[in-house]
Amino acid sequence: MENFKTDFEKALKNNNLTEKEIAFKNLNAKEFSSHGFPNRKDEDWKFSDINQIIKKEIGELNFYSEQLKKSEIDKDILLNEIEHNKLVFINGQFLQIDFNSEDKGKIEFLDNQNNIDEQLADNSLINLNNALSNKSYKLLVKKNYQIKKPLIIYHTTNNELTSQNINLKINFELEENSSLKLIDLVKDKGNKNFINIFYNFSLEKNSILKNYKIDQFENDNIRYMFNNIKQSSNSVSETFYLSKGSTFSKNEIFCDLKGEHSSAFVNGIFSLNKSKHHEIKAKINHFVENTKSYQLVKSVLEDKSRSVYQGKIYVDSKAQKTDGYQLSKAILVDETTEFNAKPELEIYADDVKCSHGSASGSLDENSIFYLMSRGLSYIEARELLINGFLVEVINQITDEPIKKLIKNLYGLKNEY
Amino acid sequence: MREKELEKLKDYKYGFSTDIENFKAPKGLNEDVIKFISNIKKEPKWLLDWRLKAYDRVKALKEPNWQKPKYPKIDYQDLYYYSAPKSFKEKPKSLDELDPKLIETYNKLGIPLNEQKRLNGIAVDAVFDSVSVATTFKDTLTEKGIIFCSISEAIQKHPDLVKKYLGSVIPITDHYFATLNSAVFTDGSFVYIPPGVRCPMELSTYFRINASDTGQFERTLIIADKGSYVSYLEGCTAPMRDENQLHAANVELVALDDAEIKYSTVQNWYPGDKDGKGGIYNFVTKRGLCKGKNSKISWTQVETGSAITWKYPSCILQGDNSVGEFYSIAITNNHQKADTGTKMIHLGKNTKSKIISKGISAGFSDMTYRGLVDISTKSSNSSNYTQCDSLLMGNKCGAHTIPYIKNKNSNSNIAHEATTSKISDEQLHYCQQRGLNSEEAVSLIVNGFCKEVLQQLPMEFAVEAQKLVGISLEGSVG
Numbered sequence: 001m002e003n004f005k006t007d008f009e010k011a012l013k014n015n016n017l018t019e020k021e022i023a024f025k026n027l028n029a030k031e032f033s034s035h036g037f038p039n040r041k042d043e044d045w046k047f048s049d050i051n052q053i054i055k056k057e058i059g060e061l062n063f064y065s066e067q068l069k070k071s072e073i074d075k076d077i078l079l080n081e082i083e084h085n086k087l088v089f090i091n092g093q094f095l096q097i098d099f100n101s102e103d104k105g106k107i108e109f110l111d112n113q114n115n116i117d118e119q120l121a122d123n124s125l126i127n128l129n130n131a132l133s134n135k136s137y138k139l140l141v142k143k144n145y146q147i148k149k150p151l152i153i154y155h156t157t158n159n160e161l162t163s164q165n166i167n168l169k170i171n172f173e174l175e176e177n178s179s180l181k182l183i184d185l186v187k188d189k190g191n192k193n194f195i196n197i198f199y200n201f202s203l204e205k206n207s208i209l210k211n212y213k214i215d216q217f218e219n220d221n222i223r224y225m226f227n228n229i230k231q232s233s234n235s236v237s238e239t240f241y242l243s244k245g246s247t248f249s250k251n252e253i254f255c256d257l258k259g260e261h262s263s264a265f266v267n268g269i270f271s272l273n274k275s276k277h278h279e280i281k282a283k284i285n286h287f288v289e290n291t292k293s294y295q296l297v298k299s300v301l302e303d304k305s306r307s308v309y310q311g312k313i314y315v316d317s318k319a320q321k322t323d324g325y326q327l328s329k330a331i332l333v334d335e336t337t338e339f340n341a342k343p344e345l346e347i348y349a350d351d352v353k354c355s356h357g358s359a360s361g362s363l364d365e366n367s368i369f370y371l372m373s374r375g376l377s378y379i380e381a382r383e384l385l386i387n388g389f390l391v392e393v394i395n396q397i398t399d400e401p402i403k404k405l406i407k408n409l410y411g412l413k414n415e416y
Numbered sequence: 417m418r419e420k421e422l423e424k425l426k427d428y429k430y431g432f433s434t435d436i437e438n439f440k441a442p443k444g445l446n447e448d449v450i451k452f453i454s455n456i457k458k459e460p461k462w463l464l465d466w467r468l469k470a471y472d473r474v475k476a477l478k479e480p481n482w483q484k485p486k487y488p489k490i491d492y493q494d495l496y497y498y499s500a501p502k503s504f505k506e507k508p509k510s511l512d513e514l515d516p517k518l519i520e521t522y523n524k525l526g527i528p529l530n531e532q533k534r535l536n537g538i539a540v541d542a543v544f545d546s547v548s549v550a551t552t553f554k555d556t557l558t559e560k561g562i563i564f565c566s567i568s569e570a571i572q573k574h575p576d577l578v579k580k581y582l583g584s585v586i587p588i589t590d591h592y593f594a595t596l597n598s599a600v601f602t603d604g605s606f607v608y609i610p611p612g613v614r615c616p617m618e619l620s621t622y623f624r625i626n627a628s629d630t631g632q633f634e635r636t637l638i639i640a641d642k643g644s645y646v647s648y649l650e651g652c653t654a655p656m657r658d659e660n661q662l663h664a665a666n667v668e669l670v671a672l673d674d675a676e677i678k679y680s681t682v683q684n685w686y687p688g689d690k691d692g693k694g695g696i697y698n699f700v701t702k703r704g705l706c707k708g709k710n711s712k713i714s715w716t717q718v719e720t721g722s723a724i725t726w727k728y729p730s731c732i733l734q735g736d737n738s739v740g741e742f743y744s745i746a747i748t749n750n751h752q753k754a755d756t757g758t759k760m761i762h763l764g765k766n767t768k769s770k771i772i773s774k775g776i777s778a779g780f781s782d783m784t785y786r787g788l789v790d791i792s793t794k795s796s797n798s799s800n801y802t803q804c805d806s807l808l809m810g811n812k813c814g815a816h817t818i819p820y821i822k823n824k825n826s827n828s829n830i831a832h833e834a835t836t837s838k839i840s841d842e843q844l845h846y847c848q849q850r851g852l853n854s855e856e857a858v859s860l861i862v863n864g865f866c867k868e869v870l871q872q873l874p875m876e877f878a879v880e881a882q883k884l885v886g887i888s889l890e891g892s893v894g
Contacts, residue, residue, distance in 0.1 A: 043482070317811040332826035335793065341821040343832070350808035350838040358821055361829035 004033060007063035008131060015134050024116045029131040035124035044252075047308040047340045048279050050125075050224070053248050057222060058192045063132060063165045065091075077156055077187045082405050084183070085151040090158060091190070092166035094137065099151075106145040110138045125224055129198045133167040141178040141207075150181040150402060155197070157190030157221070164193045171200040174207035174235075181210045181399060186245065188219040197225045203235040205259065210399055212240045215249055216409050223249040233259025240397055241268035242406060243278045243307075250279040256287060257319075263292040267396045270298070270330075271410075272305035272337075279308035286319040293323070298393050299330035299360075300386050301337035312344040313354055320349050326356035331363055331389060387412055444493045447471065450599055453498050457568050457602075460575060470588040470598035477592045484784045484816065485724045485753030487697060490662055497600045497633070556616065563608040564619055567635055570606035577608055581639050585668040585705045585732070593664040594701040601635035601666065609644035609675070618874050620649040634665035640675035642708065647678040649877055663722075665700045673708030673735065678716070680873055682881050684888075685721035692751025692780070695723025702729035706738035706764075714741040715758065716872045718881045720888040723752060728786065730759035733767035733795075740769040743869040745881075747862075747888045748781030748813070757787035757804075757819075762795040762828070771802040774866050778809035778889055784816040789830055796827040806836045807865055809858075809889070859886035 008029050012022065037051040038044065054061060073088055073096060086098040087109070099107055114136065121127060141147065157166070174180055184197075203209055213225065223246045229237050241251050255264045266282045284293040299307040313324040330339035343356040363385055371381035391412060397403040407413075442449065450471055454464040479490075557564050563574060571578050588598045609615055640646055663685070669677050679702075688695025698721075704713035715729040725748075731740030742758040760769035769789065777783040789800045806815035817834045839861050847857035863870065863885055873881055 320811065330823070332823065335796075335826050337826060338822070338824045340823070341819075341832075343817075343819060343821075343834070345806075345817040345834060345836060346814070347806070347808065347816065347836050348814045349811045350813075351811075352808075352836060352838075355833070355835040356817070357834075358819070358832040359830065360821070360823040362826045 003060065004029075004063050010064045011132055011134065018114070020116060021114065025131050027120060028127040031120060032124050032127040032131055035127070038124055044281060044310070046342075047306075047310070048248070048250060048277060050222070050248070050250070053277070054194060054222060057220070057247055058163055058194060060163060061165050061194055062163055065161075065164055074156075074189075077154060079152060079185065079405075081408060082150065082401055084149050085147075086154065087151065088154045088156065089168060090156050091161050091164070092133075092168050092195075094135070101149040102147060103145065106142045107147070108138075108140040108142075110140070111135055123226070125196055126198055126226060128165075129167040129169055129196050132165070133169040133198070137168075137170045138173065139170060139180075140173045141175060141180050143175040144177045145175075146179045147181055150183055150399070152183045152185055155184060155186050155188075155195070157188045157193060157195075159189040159191075161190035162192050164190070166193055166195045167198075168196070169198045169200075171202075172209075173202045174204060174209060176204045177206045178204070179208040179210075181402065182212070183402065184211070184213040184225075186213075186215045186219070186223070187217055188221055191220040192222075194222045195224070197223075199225070199227045201227065201229040201237070203229065203231045203237060203262075205232045206234045207232075208235065209237045210402075211238070212242075212397070212402055212406065213251065214242045214406065214409060215245045216242055217245045219245050220247050222247060225249075225251045227251075227253045227255075229253070229255045229264070231255065231257050231259060231262040231264065233261055235259060235262045236265075237263075238265045238398060239267070240393075240406075241266075241280060242271075242410065243268060243280065244271045246276070246278070248277050250281065252281045253283070255282070255284045255293070257285060257291040257293065258287050260288050260290050263294075265293070265396070266295045266297075266311075267393050268297040268309075269390050269393050270307040271300050271390065272307055273302040275304040277306045277308075279310070281308075281310040283312045283314065284324065285314045285316070286322040286324065287316045288319055290321045291319060291323075293325070295326040295328075296393055296396060297328045298390055299328075299339055300333060300390060301330065301339060302333040304336040306338040306340070308340045309358075310342045310344070311356070312346065313356070315345075315347040315349050315352055315354065317348040320351040322349065322352040322354065324352070324354040328358045329389075330360035331386065332360060333363065333386075443496055445474075445495070445497060445600070449497050453600060453602060456498065457571070459571055462579065463571060466583070466588065467599050470595050471600075473588055473595050474592065474599055477595060479592045483726055483755045485726065485755055485782060487724055490697075492596075495662065498602055560613050560616065561610040562613060562615055563606065565606055567601075567604045567606045567637060570608075570637075574606075574608070577639065578606070578637070581637055581668070581670055582635075583668075585670060585703045586666050586701055590701070593699045594666055597633045597635060597664050597666040597701070601633045604635040604637070604665070606636075607638040607646060607648065609640045609646045611642040611644060613641075613644045615644070615646040618647045618649050620651070632661070632663045632665065634663075636665070636667040637670075638668070638677055638679070639670045640672065640677050640711075642672045643674040645676045647680070647874060649680050649682075649874060651682045651684075651877070651880075662697045663700065667700065667702040667729075669704035669713055671704065671706050671708060671711035671713050671735075671738075674710045675708060676712040676714075677704065678714045678874075679704070679729075680877055681715075681717040681719075682873075682877055682884065683717065683719045683721050683725070684884055686723075687721050687750065687752045688723040690750050692723070695752070696721065698722035698725045698727065700727040702727060703732065704730065704740070705732045706735050706740060706767075708735045708738075709764075710737045711735050712739040712741070714739075714743070714872070716743040716869065717745070717756075718869070718873070718877075718884065719744070719746040719754060719756060720884050722754075725752075725754040725756055728757050728759055730761070731769060732761045732763065733769065733798075734763045735767075736764040737766045738764055739767070742769075742771045742773070743872045744773045745776070745866045745869045745885070746774070746783060746785075747776045747885065748778070748783045749888055750779040750781060752779075752781045754782070755784040755786055757785045759788040760790070760800055761788070762791040762798045762800070765794070765796055765798070767795055767798045769800045771800070771804070772868050773802075773804040774869055775804070775806040775815055776809070776862060776865070776889070777806070777813040777815050780812045782814040782816075784818060785834075786818045786820075788820040788822070789832070790820075790822045791825050791828045791830065793824045796825050798825065798828040800828075800830045800832075802830075802832040802834075804834045805865070806834075807862070808836065808838050855886075855889075858889055862886075862889060
């Protein structure tokens, strides 16, 4: 914490901030220093003690680094498989923007926003983010505009970076009848950093958000991502997680369904090995009538890895006719792995349809036998079963080109 | 005035209290009170030391506060920790010696000891406040070598057994309420089934809270030795009181190799009035240890009473091939609150557990299922199946499900399902069309919803429980 205090003061000095912003940052910094990193005593972190993990994997963490000189973008981090718009961040700093495929004036990216939330967050990692993120970015999709090509946000680090805390905060606003397809792609060269990303989404009437978070490539970083989504009537949010590459990753999604007929879909895949530890925590709040939510999370765990799924459906007493569903499944491939789940329902209305299911176990030996008796080798049979198990989640993706891209990235053939 | 009283009585069928002068320890929680309890019960020194050790822990511990139903702070210094009906200072030798008023109380409850003795073939160890008053059918049980008596008696007569098993499942290093119980427990039941014996009858204890301001700290210890079987019933009703009464009992079950224990509860303590005033706090710790190979422990509970129910009857499946089961119906109405569920902790190989939980909430009540299924690394080839269903009546109440699922073993399977629904208008309409009034219809539908659990109850309880389900929901529809 000593580190944090001195680093925070340095960060304050080196940014041009208004008085209000300074007050807000001070408040958040105070909040963070009194709570520190979450530990097992926090109900939300019962299964993953980030305090211990940071100590073990990183050791002493730096919260402030001198502005690194603008680095060139490595061409090899960019994806060629799909035509797309780009936003590139290196080490948490904004580097490049490219909206060439879109109509002019329909999408705005602003980097001089007042970084002040109305309420102080009850989450010490968000406090940390608010205290240290140097700029607040905002992406605005104008009324009635449907994005043509997906936007890929590249979250990259270069190899100069280590033991560093990176904070990034972006606010997204989707005006009426607009849509956004957003891919968050993680590509790291830096190691042993703690990356803390906080997204705020505001979805106006009839807007559609599709957010795909891809953490596919092997890296030694610790990652925390928080999606805070507020939805008006008839809006749809679809969030997909491919949780695979980082040493530790926790994705939180907090979704408020505030308008009638709004719906939220959360789908996720954990595909882990090498002692990795990943977690998804979803909380869907149904505040009004006729809203819908659907969550599907599947894990395949190997070699000392652990996954955690905490999903919660909250139904307010006004939210009659809610339809809420949660399913989590896990395959524990070998004896060293662990799957933890806490699928919660908190319901105050009676005319609702809410259910959850959770199942975990080993690969079905009978199915393997069936396939082997038809000529597949053990390894082929296993692979077929695991891929079949996971592809069900990928098939939930509603955008065809992106579905194809993700299958490609994951290494699945198109037949699936 | 009298009419008002009668009006009150009408609301709660069992709401009356017998006027027996109570013999009490001084108010408050301190070493002297514990010594007083130990002394009056003529306990050996090791037990007093054990109690004092527990009390030391209590002083260091804090009350847990993670539960959903919150309650006003309990002043532990303002409670009586020991009260016995005065006329029982000397124990009666036979039923005839019982205080006639006490007999009357049981009669009102519908459990006349004499009748029950003849008709049901149940041995009853009735606990009136804190002292066991009568034990029946002793002879039949003694013949088989079964010990069924109050725990105070067991401490005198079977100190070795008590010393060996007391605290072996719920140690004094446990959570606040369990440890408090270890320090100040007054009485309770003790059962020992010798190897290879199948207990020929259902053993039953009716608990009854009588004195105002008396925290009840029962301690029950049941040991099923190798290859034995026992079915134990526990049922409770309590008189109407305005102040909240704390009940922090401990129940420990130990099943050795090939033994089976079936523990059934119907809990119908005073739930408070329609505005949520008064009622019992039911903070009970129940835990069973499947210690031996092929052992089995099965919990069945019907929880309809108490202002706050906060308990998790659990199974520790230590022996290989052991089985744990939990069947529960919890009904909350008016301002009642319940946070209940179970823990299944798999330690041995090939262990199996099953959880069926049905929660029904009506009125302004709040119901939470909270459960843990934990399969450890060593517990290969184990499995768990969990089903929790909730039924809501109206939008002023809440139903919540908080399961914790931990699987650390790749050869083990866990399956969990939960649903939340309401009684559909079609179902109600169908029943009403066939001549049932709305309350009968609700009772019928709810009984159907709970059937899987009701089936698990022994005959004697099943009938009572079915009625209770109907009564508990009176006035919740319409």
